[in-house]
Amino acid sequence: MKKQITRGAGAVLFAATLIFVVMLVYTQTNDNVKAQNGQTQDKTTTSQGDKPFDQAQALAELRKAIVGKEDKPAAEVFKNIQMFKTMPAARLLRVMELGYAKSLGVDCTHCHVPGQWEKEDKPTKQIARDMAAMVTNINKDLLPKIKNLKSAEPVINCTTCHRGQIKPALNLPG
Numbered sequence: 001m002k003k004q005i006t007r008g009a010g011a012v013l014f015a016a017t018l019i020f021v022v023m024l025v026y027t028q029t030n031d032n033v034k035a036q037n038g039q040t041q042d043k044t045t046t047s048q049g050d051k052p053f054d055q056a057q058a059l060a061e062l063r064k065a066i067v068g069k070e071d072k073p074a075a076e077v078f079k080n081i082q083m084f085k086t087m088p089a090a091r092l093l094r095v096m097e098l099g100y101a102k103s104l105g106v107d108c109t110h111c112h113v114p115g116q117w118e119k120e121d122k123p124t125k126q127i128a129r130d131m132a133a134m135v136t137n138i139n140k141d142l143l144p145k146i147k148n149l150k151s152a153e154p155v156i157n158c159t160t161c162h163r164g165q166i167k168p169a170l171n172l173p174g
């Protein structure tokens with residue numbers, strides 16, 4: 001009798017887990033497709049659709065969550081830092097807001113599911129890391145090899161190419 005009850009409970013638990021996993025996979029695939037179609041994504045809505053995403057509020061909440069730890073290395077304050085390990089935590093948030101979102105003309109939802117900042121659900125998040133590596137390569141290796149430039153230390157960043165757009169222009173407007 002006891003055994004049967006346990007088995008019954010086990011089956012219910014198994015079924016519940018299965019439904020949960022299927023739903024999780026479904027929403028993530030949905031998000032990926034939306035992230036890949038970034039250009040057509042409505043900037044004011046989250047990946048869930050109707051609930052508007054408030055970037056100022058998201059940033060305010062994150063800043064509140066790191067009070068007292070603003071100057072600590074990002075890797076100690078956040079959960080999944082692979083690139084900006086030693087960057088002060090508060091500065092990482094400024095990079096997200098101005099260096100990434102603003103320079104590409106997007107909000108946080110282009111690379112993140114709001115509130116689940118440490119996750120890797122959207123391919124754009126890893127693209128951003130690869131882009132940063134490319135920028136470092138250009139600044140450290142390629143630009144210094146070009147002689148007779150105006151700047152002693154010429155430098156590019158995300159804005160140099162993106163200029164507020166997801167897809168950098170190949171032609172001047174007009």
Ligand code: HEC
Nearest residue numbers: 078079080081082083084096097100101108111117118128
């Ligand atoms: C272009 C893509 C992109 C945009 C837009 C972007 N992020 Fe990020 N975000 C990243 C990447 C990449 C990382 C991981 C950095 C690393 O590995 O060092 C990250 C990491 C984070 C983390 C650390 C999460 C953790 O616990 O590991 C937070 C918090 C965060 N972003 C918040 C934001 C907020 C808030 C915005 C909007 C203002 C935003 N991001 C916009 C790409 C982006």
Ligand code: HEC
Nearest residue numbers: 035038100124127128131132135157158160161166167168
């Ligand atoms: C040398 C020019 C250049 C620089 C600098 C540059 N990018 Fe890009 N970026 C591109 C090009 C080209 C694409 C591909 C556009 C396309 O799909 O045709 C791209 C695409 C992307 C995408 C994918 C967008 C999408 O939704 O399809 C992200 C995210 C991105 N860049 C982030 C960054 C970040 C963050 C930086 C700064 C660390 C950066 N880029 C710097 C040229 C650049």
